[in-house]
Amino acid sequence: MKCRKRKTKKQYTQDFEKDLANNILKLQEELSQKTYKPRPLIDFTIRDPKTRKISKSDFRDRVVHHALCNIIEPIFDKMFIVDSYANRIGKGSLKAIERFEQFKRTVSKNNTKSCYILKADIKHYFYTVDHEILINIIKEKICDKDVINLIKVILENQNRQQNSKGMPLGNLTSQFFANIYLNELDQYVKHELKIKYYIRYVDDFVILHNSKAQLESYRREIDYFLRNHLNIELHPDKTKTYNLNHGIGFLGLRIFKNHKLLRKNNIRKFKKRLKLTCEQFDANKIDFDVLYDLIEGWSAYSKNANTYNLRDKILNPLECRFGGEVSTKEYNRYLKTQKSKKTEKKP
Numbered sequence: 001m002k003c004r005k006r007k008t009k010k011q012y013t014q015d016f017e018k019d020l021a022n023n024i025l026k027l028q029e030e031l032s033q034k035t036y037k038p039r040p041l042i043d044f045t046i047r048d049p050k051t052r053k054i055s056k057s058d059f060r061d062r063v064v065h066h067a068l069c070n071i072i073e074p075i076f077d078k079m080f081i082v083d084s085y086a087n088r089i090g091k092g093s094l095k096a097i098e099r100f101e102q103f104k105r106t107v108s109k110n111n112t113k114s115c116y117i118l119k120a121d122i123k124h125y126f127y128t129v130d131h132e133i134l135i136n137i138i139k140e141k142i143c144d145k146d147v148i149n150l151i152k153v154i155l156e157n158q159n160r161q162q163n164s165k166g167m168p169l170g171n172l173t174s175q176f177f178a179n180i181y182l183n184e185l186d187q188y189v190k191h192e193l194k195i196k197y198y199i200r201y202v203d204d205f206v207i208l209h210n211s212k213a214q215l216e217s218y219r220r221e222i223d224y225f226l227r228n229h230l231n232i233e234l235h236p237d238k239t240k241t242y243n244l245n246h247g248i249g250f251l252g253l254r255i256f257k258n259h260k261l262l263r264k265n266n267i268r269k270f271k272k273r274l275k276l277t278c279e280q281f282d283a284n285k286i287d288f289d290v291l292y293d294l295i296e297g298w299s300a301y302s303k304n305a306n307t308y309n310l311r312d313k314i315l316n317p318l319e320c321r322f323g324g325e326v327s328t329k330e331y332n333r334y335l336k337t338q339k340s341k342k343t344e345k346k347p
Helices: 011-018 020-032 059-077 093-107 131-139 145-156 172-192 212-230 264-282 288-302 308-322 328-345
Strands: 042-047 051-056 116-121 198-201 204-209 240-243 248-250 253-255 260-262
Touching: 011 020, 011 059, 020 059, 059 145, 059 172, 093 198, 093 204, 093 253, 093 288, 116 212, 116 248, 131 145, 131 172, 145 172, 172 198, 172 212, 204 212, 204 248, 212 240, 260 264, 264 288, 264 308, 288 308, 288 328
Parallel strands: none
Antiparallel strands: 042 051, 116 204, 116 240, 198 204, 248 253, 253 260
């Protein structure tokens, strides 16, 4: 059910569901008998705006990924620090931006003191994760050999010659393993370096402090830790210290001392995606729910910046065009409101 969410009209979803019971039972049998082998990944390239190679797993393999994460995610999630925001329930980019604002006010004493930000990026992160180190980290909490072997099988299924390193971008498991791997960094930052104002989103992280020299010291210590304990390193060109007065790019926003703006490439990316999604809806390839979720998500995200005029310009034409459509979310909200009204009327 998780795999098919927002993909009910995809041909591969429909093909799997045509013989659902047998497909599920076959997967169960392969897993229990340890004969399961994932199918080759399908690679494609996206540019939004940077070029990235995405590797898509077969639908049946995604069922396995979800099943695995259903079991092990709750075990690891409670170990993660509060300020790790990617691919976690109740977190996300909006919460990370809110936390950044909170830290910004605290460090700058409501804009009365200097505030510097170390913005760091890990070089080629997904392609350089060391499998052996990752497995050893997982083994600290998971002792079931069958589960460990399944994780190894998933990690080794990639279209690369060097199978001892890297995870394919696009897998649910890759996103989750990315958090497990860098939780080691999170723990080091919080418990060894005693850094208070630290936020991580996948392989990007920021540290806020009044002293630029202190941030440079943190940078050297973190890079040393990453190289010696996780066999990865900070990106030399994308890891810099900024003065908040000059602004800083973070999670699609350009954040300044007193205001926030959406980055231009973020706006271009949304417009392009919106146009494509509208075309898919007009061609009956997707439900209105998909289009509604895209618009609602971007609207909520863009409200974190000073974007009133921009939202008015983009969203008003959509209201005129799709005003007669009703999403499942809207309908459920309406039913909930009606039920609440009936409850209130009862003596």
